[in-house]
Amino acid sequence: MRITRRRFTQSALAAGAVGTAALSAPFVARAADPLKVGFVYVGPIGDHGWSYQHDRGRLAVEEAYGDKVETSFVENVSEGADAERVINQLAATGHGMVFTTSFGFMNPTLKVAKRHPNVLFEHATGYKRADNLATYAGRFYQGRTISGILAAHVTKTNTIGYIASFPIPEVVRGIGAFTVAARRINPDLQVRVVWVNSWYDPGKEADAAKALVDQGADVLLQHTDSPAPIQVAEERGVKAVGQASDMSRFGPTAHMTAVIDDWAPYYIERVGMALDGSWATGDTWGGFDSGMVKMADYNANLPAEAVKDAQEAVAAITSGERHSFDGPVKDQSGTVRIPEGEYMADEELLSMDWYVEGVQGKLPG
Template identity: 85%
Template sequence: MRINRRRFTQLSLAAAATPAAFAIGGKARAADPLKIGFVYVGPIGDHGWTYQHDQGRLAVEEEFGDQVETSFVENVSEGADAERVINQLATTGHGLIFTTSFGFMNPTLKVAKRHPDVRFEHATGYKRADNLATYAARFYEGRTVSGILAAHVTKTNTIGYIASFPIPEVVRGIGAFTVAARRINPDLQVKVVWVNSWYDPGKEADAAKALIDQGADVLLQHTDSPAPVQVAEERGVKCVGQASDMSRFGPTAHMTAVVDDWAPYYKERVKLALDGGWSATDTWGGLASGMVKLSPFNGNLPAEAISDAEAAIAAIESGERHAFDGPVRDQSGTVRVPEGEHLSDEGLLGMDWYVEGVQGKLPG
């Protein structure tokens, strides 16, 4: 585990000398900056998930100046290591702590219960407390747009999907992509390789190569390194980047990226903490809120593909279109979402089934 040691040590020493300046619902003394900690599952240089969260942290520093002091711990394993790191932040004067991976959920809740005067925010989880908020983005809406692009450009009707872990967030992304793509091209099939890691460039590259060898001419990923984009560029297939604009890694291959923009949310939550208005809310933002965006479409895409993608963005933002508008069938052909309805948020949050068009068996 690598730590931003200089900043973290400075903040720890300062916190040892003075108690935390913040209590739930209270304002800080003007002389005491709000100490904010961020816990990351990957490195800040992953060019994906963790990179985008750290861009949000930097935006907080720029917005609030000397009203805040931030620190981060990167490459934190999900489990006991996470609990240790979160607890260390909570006991060293940090008044607001963001934990930014699904696997940090239970460790965050445990530490939050031990430190009721510290505010915690957990990304992509569902467990809350009086001092623990949750937040996530509707990444699947971006996958819908990606599916439209893929349907327009594939020649083999085979799409490769590099997936991290079989949790609902990832499964519904695969589903949203496949549903959108097959409504344009019903012959399209999606092959999934699970790498069981959020960030492992070697495994991601190997998965990308294996999928291309199996006929995939478009690659999607729910992993965080640019390795699949680089492989796509080398092998002459199309791809979609993850979390940030990865076009520099594949100028020809990269069609767009599903971009996570955490900065506005982080600035809003920090302001509430500074002003005494923070509470344990649950936020799930998508294209309409700006929490999810699509990076600029590659100019080498067919005009019709770009036009259809832009129309889908507008329709999703307005509420006219839902990623899982019925009818939606599962792999067996059973209708899971009838025509005229769409999958509820409850159904999305618990999604544990493949839609029609996805090959293979979902890992248990």
């Protein structure tokens, strides 16, 4: 069985771009022709986090379909105009399906999808769709709930450091879910956030981690993609939670667990639909119940009670018995946003733009 794997550089794509006329007819995968599937990553596949996990999903597609598919990827693609150029070039070079894997790729993906109606597009973490553009994401905030439970059990300073990328709802609700869960166990706990305005910048992430530890944080969380915060935690003797994949190798003592994104089943399913002609646009938001979000193994050095509480919470969220934003939930001003007996609806989660009680500082505008 032959499997073709390609890493496309942006310069190579530019050199090989062809006109859209080549795709003037609706895409149909013929038995003799492999379906060309492209992936666009915001970071390097060696980030050991977000892009790494998406690329594992790409490799799972190759393993599942063999010579029926031909996959390629472009890494380190900046959000904005550069992304539009890369996505368009994939569509114009015979790719029948393109996955774009960062929030900032949303508008560029939509523009290119309109330009190439016969190519199938899938965009991760966005909300804009079209007849040939679907969206998908994981309920990562569920994993932040579990992280909050662990942090509440192990902190001695009651100060948690949170290294955040961009102030978009996905990141804000993660901070909120973590803080709500942690403060239900330890009401004195406070969360300090440092915004680095990057998904992947090991230097900035490390500097933020060091600054937070210097300010008293003895647990570090991150919504950034490099293992730098885990390494700082290991060096400074504090605890941490990995992002997107198991990062325990970078901090065997510090790493409590990680919120793992498992994209492989989704990619296999959607590529299969493209192959058999059953693909349709739509939105997928999977959590613990779907397996799209998982927790890495808990560190053996964690208190048994902490692990027990974490495991019970995973089971309760999976079954629907518990929600990450069960009321009462207050915002920073002390105003009740979610009354007791209620929980935040998906529409509110998708647009969350406020800090919960216990988060210090002001949310960037």
